[in-house]
Amino acid sequence: MKRCLAVAILASSMVACKAPPLRTGTVPSSLSVHELAAAIEADARRSDMETDSTVRERLAADAASYAQACISRSPQSAACLYYRAIALGLDAKAHPLHASETLKSMLAALDGAEAADATYSQAGPARVKALVLNRAPGWPLGPGDAEAGLAAARRAVALAPSYPPNLLALAEAQAKNGDSNGARATYARAGELSRGLPPGADRDGWLREAEQGLAK
Numbered sequence: 001m002k003r004c005l006a007v008a009i010l011a012s013s014m015v016a017c018k019a020p021p022l023r024t025g026t027v028p029s030s031l032s033v034h035e036l037a038a039a040i041e042a043d044a045r046r047s048d049m050e051t052d053s054t055v056r057e058r059l060a061a062d063a064a065s066y067a068q069a070c071i072s073r074s075p076q077s078a079a080c081l082y083y084r085a086i087a088l089g090l091d092a093k094a095h096p097l098h099a100s101e102t103l104k105s106m107l108a109a110l111d112g113a114e115a116a117d118a119t120y121s122q123a124g125p126a127r128v129k130a131l132v133l134n135r136a137p138g139w140p141l142g143p144g145d146a147e148a149g150l151a152a153a154r155r156a157v158a159l160a161p162s163y164p165p166n167l168l169a170l171a172e173a174q175a176k177n178g179d180s181n182g183a184r185a186t187y188a189r190a191g192e193l194s195r196g197l198p199p200g201a202d203r204d205g206w207l208r209e210a211e212q213g214l215a216k
Contacts, residue, residue, distance in 0.1 A: 027069040033079050036070040039063075040083045047090050060094040063087035078117035082125055085109035089132075100142045103132055107143055114155075123159035123166055126152045130169045134176050146176045164190045164197075164206040171213055187213035 031039070043063040050056050067087035070080035088106040092099040107129060114125035133149030136142040153170040160166050167190035175183035191210035197203040 027065050029069075031066075031069065033070055033074050033077060036066045036073070037079050037083045039066045040070075040087055044086055044090055047093065053094070056090075057094045060087070060090040063090045076112075076116060078113045078120040078125070081109050081113035081116060082120055082128075085113065085125075085128065089128075100137070103136050104143050107132060118155070119159055122163040123156040126156040126159065127166050127169050130156060130173055134169075134173050146173070149173045150177050162193055164194045164210070167193065168206060168209050168213070171210075175213070175216070184214060 027036070040063045043059045043066070047056050047059045047063075050059065064087050067080070067084040070077075071084055074080045085106045088102050088109060092102040092106065095102070110125045110129045110132070113120060114129070118125060130149045130153035133143070133145045133152060136144035138144040138146075150170075150173040153166070153173040156166040157170050167186050171183045171186035171190060174180075174186060187210045191207055191214070194203050194207040194210060197206075
């Protein structure tokens with residue numbers, strides 16, 4: 001499934017979409033897993049563009065409701081576990097004082113999603129896990145782990161080697177682990193792959209990130 005994710009910690013994995021208005025009331029029981037996932041995507045996209053902290057909190061709560069409905073519908077599916085992780089990422093962004101524990105729960109959900117279907121969303125569980133592990137503070141402040149992040153990024157690239165966000169996550173992990181030459185080569189490859197894609201917001205964002213990585 002295409003993704004519209006835009007948590008600060010997940011910025012390499014975004015796909016643009018138009019965000020609908022915030023939901024009011026309970027989650028409709030008629031929504032499918034696909035529709036619930038799409039609703040979380042839209043909340044994440046809007047959260048990434050939102051500057052009002054109160055609105056970000058409402059978006060995080062909205063996404064959490066959809067994620068709970070998805071887990072209740074299909075608790076072992078890669079889609080529901082993956083989007084539960086994304087909803088938890090929104091919560092961590094909206095409530096930074098509690099982010100450390102929330103990110104641990106996010107990683108646990110990603111572990112479950114990867115076990116259920118490692119290929120889901122172009123190896124999304126491993127890719128997002130790599131970004132969280134690379135960007136979160138390390139122990140004792142948070143679950144950050146540069147070596148584990150590198151391993152996760154390598155898994156994502158092994159599963160979907162032509163998907164630019166996977167290479168961007170790997171390049172970031174290589175840089176985090178002190179491999180500047182490897183990071184530059186991987187950023188260059190991500191840029192090359194991005195330039196070969198049709199014009200669009202996703203392609204432009206991935207290419208910009210690759211160029212920024214090469215400029216460091």
